[in-house]
Amino acid sequence: MIEIRGITKKFGDFTAVDDLNLTVNTGEFFGLLGPNGAGKTTTISMISTVLLPTAGQILIDGNILDRKAAKEKRKLSVITQEYSMRQDMTMDEVMEYQGRLYFLPRRVIKERSDRLLEFTGLIDFRKRTVRHLSGGMKRKLMICRALMTEPEILLLDEPTAGMDALSRRQMWNLLRSVNSGSMTIILTTHYIEEAEALCDRVALLNRGRLQKLDSPKTLIDELGMFAVDEMRDGKLETRYFHEREKAIAFLSESHEQASLRATTLEDVFIEVAGAKINK
Amino acid sequence: MGIITVLWEKWTEFKRDFYKITVSAMISPLMYLIIFGLGIQTTSHGEPYLHFLIPGIVAMATMTGSFSAIAQNMSVQRLYEKALDQVMVSPTPLWQFITGQILGGSLRGMYAAGIILLLTRAIRTDLIFNGWSFLIMFLNGTVFSTIALVLSFLAKSYTDAPRYTSYIIMPMSFLCNTFFSTDQMPGGFRQVVSCLPLSQASGMIRAISNGESPGVFGFVILLIYLAVFTALSVLFIYRKKNL
Numbered sequence: 001m002i003e004i005r006g007i008t009k010k011f012g013d014f015t016a017v018d019d020l021n022l023t024v025n026t027g028e029f030f031g032l033l034g035p036n037g038a039g040k041t042t043t044i045s046m047i048s049t050v051l052l053p054t055a056g057q058i059l060i061d062g063n064i065l066d067r068k069a070a071k072e073k074r075k076l077s078v079i080t081q082e083y084s085m086r087q088d089m090t091m092d093e094v095m096e097y098q099g100r101l102y103f104l105p106r107r108v109i110k111e112r113s114d115r116l117l118e119f120t121g122l123i124d125f126r127k128r129t130v131r132h133l134s135g136g137m138k139r140k141l142m143i144c145r146a147l148m149t150e151p152e153i154l155l156l157d158e159p160t161a162g163m164d165a166l167s168r169r170q171m172w173n174l175l176r177s178v179n180s181g182s183m184t185i186i187l188t189t190h191y192i193e194e195a196e197a198l199c200d201r202v203a204l205l206n207r208g209r210l211q212k213l214d215s216p217k218t219l220i221d222e223l224g225m226f227a228v229d230e231m232r233d234g235k236l237e238t239r240y241f242h243e244r245e246k247a248i249a250f251l252s253e254s255h256e257q258a259s260l261r262a263t264t265l266e267d268v269f270i271e272v273a274g275a276k277i278n279k
Numbered sequence: 280m281g282i283i284t285v286l287w288e289k290w291t292e293f294k295r296d297f298y299k300i301t302v303s304a305m306i307s308p309l310m311y312l313i314i315f316g317l318g319i320q321t322t323s324h325g326e327p328y329l330h331f332l333i334p335g336i337v338a339m340a341t342m343t344g345s346f347s348a349i350a351q352n353m354s355v356q357r358l359y360e361k362a363l364d365q366v367m368v369s370p371t372p373l374w375q376f377i378t379g380q381i382l383g384g385s386l387r388g389m390y391a392a393g394i395i396l397l398l399t400r401a402i403r404t405d406l407i408f409n410g411w412s413f414l415i416m417f418l419n420g421t422v423f424s425t426i427a428l429v430l431s432f433l434a435k436s437y438t439d440a441p442r443y444t445s446y447i448i449m450p451m452s453f454l455c456n457t458f459f460s461t462d463q464m465p466g467g468f469r470q471v472v473s474c475l476p477l478s479q480a481s482g483m484i485r486a487i488s489n490g491e492s493p494g495v496f497g498f499v500i501l502l503i504y505l506a507v508f509t510a511l512s513v514l515f516i517y518r519k520k521n522l
Contacts, residue, residue, distance in 0.1 A: 011521070048368040052520040067373055067517050074370040084361035086288075093291055100284040101369035145365075 285379020384424030
């Protein structure tokens with residue numbers, strides 16, 4: 001279990017994360033959702049100890065997480081938004097370096113490297129240096145590297161950023177399969193459909209503050225499962241309804257150009273934060 | 280164990296860039312030896328100037344070899360590749376990572392100095408290089424590796440590393456007992472330059488090469504530098520909030 005207790009992160013006068021309190025349960029697929037600059041990556045960076053909070057604490061299974069907490073860090077693995085790898089290393093070297101940093105025996109490193117590189121279709125390129133890999137291959141290699149240590153907690157910062165639709169779906173399937181083995185996953189994303197498809201619960205962040213926290217379904221249900229978009233004076237307005245009949249009745253009475261659709265997490269966020277997530 | 284991991288990483292880097300590392304370690308010292316030692320043939324205190332120059336060049340090679348192995352690499356890893364994040368999140372104790380970097384950097388400095396020693400074997404100088412000489416080279420390498428680590432943690436962009444070389448390494452190369460004795464400098468300035476690590480390393484290696492005792496003072500100075508900059512590196516890696 002991960003407990004985030006009142007963490008704040010300031011960069012000079014700018015507050016990136018403001019008094020954030022969260023608990024992520026073991027085995028949960030948890031999403032941090034928000035527009036650019038909401039504080040998602042900063043939060044992940046603090047959980048991975050790359051950044052230290054200005055105030056507050058992070059606990060893993062009841063123990064304080066800091067840069068000295070080797071036992072807690074052993075449980076963590078991270079896939080960062082950027083390709084955080086030595087560019088001059090080969091794939092094999094990247095994997096071996098990761099294994100060594102986690103004190104894995106060489107035999108285990110070899111076995112897991114073979115299995116993961118095979119699984120992701122990278123095995124034929126294992127002697128190629130990172131510099132000479134495509135963006136998609138680098139992303140896959142980062143996944144292999146993170147899974148190499150068989151972490152209990154996987155931190156994913158925008159793992160599908162820049163991926164095409166097919167690759168994104170493949171990634172979702174991969175993440176679902178690793179999560180089914182009781183791995184806790186914290187995912188940051190600004191793709192709403194990704195959070196809806198994968199996450200048990202999501203935290204909606206905006207300007208560093210927690211706006212809402214619940215399962216995607218509950219958040220949508222709270223707002224109303226049915227949305228009617230209506231063009232009024234050239235401006236899009238949306239009304240939400242808990243019952244389909246009421247939504248249809250509203251639609252039929254509307255004199256403006258209107259349409260009925262299912263409410264999404266994006267709607268929830270717009271209502272809560274007054275900002276569009278994909279901005 | 281974490282120290283071995285860092286040394287393994289340094290070894291893979293060394294194998295991959297062997298020719299580049301070797302050639303770049305050779306060029307500057309070789310030029311100095313050719314120009315000042317063989318080109319402008321002078322004597323110093325009745326001895327060929329080369330006898331004075333070679334120990335200084337050897338000490339300088341450990342400095343530049345160690346510093347460049349760490350400063351450039353660590354700045355790029357931290358600020359450009361973000362590869363340091365991989366280490367930060369791992370359970371490898373960060374003090375072991377720092378120790379590995381210091382040892383790895385120092386070994387690279389020793390390698391650079393070893394090349395100079397091999398090249399100068401062709402010139403029969405009767406200069407003595409023994410176990411103490413190598414210990415001083417190693418110690419000097421560790422000092423400059425720690426300085427490089429601290430500076431790379433302070434760097435705001437990866438282009439800062441070459442600037443540090445211009446501001447720190449280049450002046451030390453010329454002033455610190457490499458090409459001429461610090462005894463010839465004016466008072467005050469002489470004392471400051473004498474307390475710099477390269478001045479001490481050059482002086483001690485030169486003393487040994489002439490069959491004299493290196494004394495204790497130089498070791499003390501180098502150990503103080505090593506302790507201070509190691510402490511700063513460890514402090515930064517554990518406590519710096521925005522690494």
